[in-house]
Amino acid sequence: MKEVAIIGIGIIKFGELWDKSLRDIAVESALNCLEDSGTDRIDSINIGCMSSGLFIGQEHLASIIADYLGRLNIPSTRVESACASGGLAVRSAFLEVAAGMSDYALAIGVEKMTDVSMGEATYALATAADQDYEAFHGITFPGLYAMLARTHMERWGTTREQLAEVAIKNHRNGSMNQYAQFPFTITLDAVLKSTMIADPLRLLDCSPVTDGAAALLLTTVENAKKLKKHPVVVISGIGSAVDSIALSQRKDLLELKAVKTAAGMALQMSGRTINDIDFAEVHDCFTIAEILVLESMGILEPGKGGPATLEGYTALDGKFPVNPSGGLKSKGHPVGATGVAQIFEIVNQLRGNSGKRQIPGARIGLAQNMGGSGGSCICHIIEAK
């Protein structure tokens, strides 16, 4: 298997982009990525998108995005694993290069979510849950994560204030991110008084509905060394795993097995332990999700996620910074783009280009991208060479 590097990164400002279509934002992020990379060679395109069929009535993105990017006659693939589609696109591009099928593989994550009503968006997102045994009976994602939050509070005494601190911290980070949908700070009072969505989760516990795209260009480490435009950054480990899609099928609601397995696989492949990792971008689709993920990956012991967050352990200046980008909460969560945008942030940190959000001495980062209520998970370990 060939060693794989990331030589280009591109993103656009996330938000409600009513003046741009899916093909526009996908191409814009790809062109930003090529500009950053210093090359314009692409041998294959790998697109992560959850549900363009339901959001904009368009499938066959492999063709339409290649078409509008002006790159025909090459392999183009769309992958989907709900909100982990972006991470899966990076893994797909990695395999192209690792197998020797493509020398330069582009990964694009994209989702256009604001062209439909909020009800239609909620329906589209609920197709990541088990339609027959969850969604058709009326439960959607805020409800599923509310059950996880309730269970965590019951078992470990996690408090409302601890949950809120995840959102407060991520908005603090995101307030310094020019690409974030909601680049402002929020107060504890604001979280606790925001609209109730699914008890105990309030509006400011939830990531937003977002239009957005991000792109990465991958090649062999050998090629990356020749380019010399940026410090060499490699993907040293990848893990991908699935769990049962419905919460009702899990023995322990608080153990996200796909997350645990995927993180373990990525660490093993990279020859690292969790203690080697300097910081992480994780899937905070709801405040409780960040806590569960950190506990499932072994960064914190079960039950310690709430108190550790409140004590600043995961803050930008804490022992283990989590979501320096602002996370899904502040940066926005265009579902298919999220996994790619996480790695955009990590590469920028490893290059030392994150400005006020820069984590001093960052050398190894972990990206954790999740589908549904943990039905799938993709983890990447990214390292400065």
Place this chain on the structure above:
Amino acid sequence: MKEVAIIGIGIIKFGELWDKSLRDIAVESALNCLEDSGTDRIDSINIGCMSSGLFIGQEHLASIIADYLGRLNIPSTRVESACASGGLAVRSAFLEVAAGMSDYALAIGVEKMTDVSMGEATYALATAADQDYEAFHGITFPGLYAMLARTHMERWGTTREQLAEVAIKNHRNGSMNQYAQFPFTITLDAVLKSTMIADPLRLLDCSPVTDGAAALLLTTVENAKKLKKHPVVVISGIGSAVDSIALSQRKDLLELKAVKTAAGMALQMSGRTINDIDFAEVHDCFTIAEILVLESMGILEPGKGGPATLEGYTALDGKFPVNPSGGLKSKGHPVGATGVAQIFEIVNQLRGNSGKRQIPGARIGLAQNMGGSGGSCICHIIEAK
């Protein structure tokens, strides 16, 4: 890159399967495949499905199919490229093995199309065309292919009888296929008198709406040789390419560039020329499509597709048998399953297990799977070792 073999094949009878769900048929085909392979090891799952979001309100198939197959904690990926999703799933499984990421990679193609009304199915299928510049203006796939047929008739003098012969031949083959949705022969008179859909295409020029699934198990040639259950069959070449999604963007309507490129890539990778190929399974979503594909791949010269078909060149006992399985026309076209089902047929032919449909001395087959009106294409060259 490691050499890759196909050691297991599975399928189910295609049709209107109202008593079975998508997860049921995907799992059934996978279990048939494992039974055939003589092993039960799976290191990754690769699923091809075009639009489960629109057809059954369910995305996140990577999780739900792994879940119901009872194979959690491994990588699972869903790929989509409209009606070429099945071919793309086989390519995805190929990359897993070729890169050394998985020793045993399962490819499943699946689509459940009959749980919605015919109007909803037509809408879902039209998401493979350009929504902004084609579908929103009222044109759907029969109309797009009708324009291609009209152009072919104008330029080359192709006749209604020649088009009909594609359907008659494929139904003749399919009448001997126990898995076909419509396993019966049809007459010229029946085709010419069938309901007009989009002039000149009539009902019996069109492939049907179908529920179906098929699966393949891939591993290294080294592992395949050890198993000894079946003669060793390898994937010697893969080509994947995209073209502009909208017909309006193409310089020549009759040149399917993605098909030409993908077939050329696959042949080059396998070290073969088109003259080395013994037979093919091609994407006859409409009768005109089979003719265009054969001409674009260089099996027949441009304009010769109609006369050659009428003369029996592509019949089971012809010089170059095409669609021995019955093709999409008679076997049925569960869009995400089709590309996998094509390779099921080829492997069975190479093993000499095709009964009355057996092509004597078949050693090398080509599978050509296409998305939209040729916006994407995946070709595989499959050889008996």
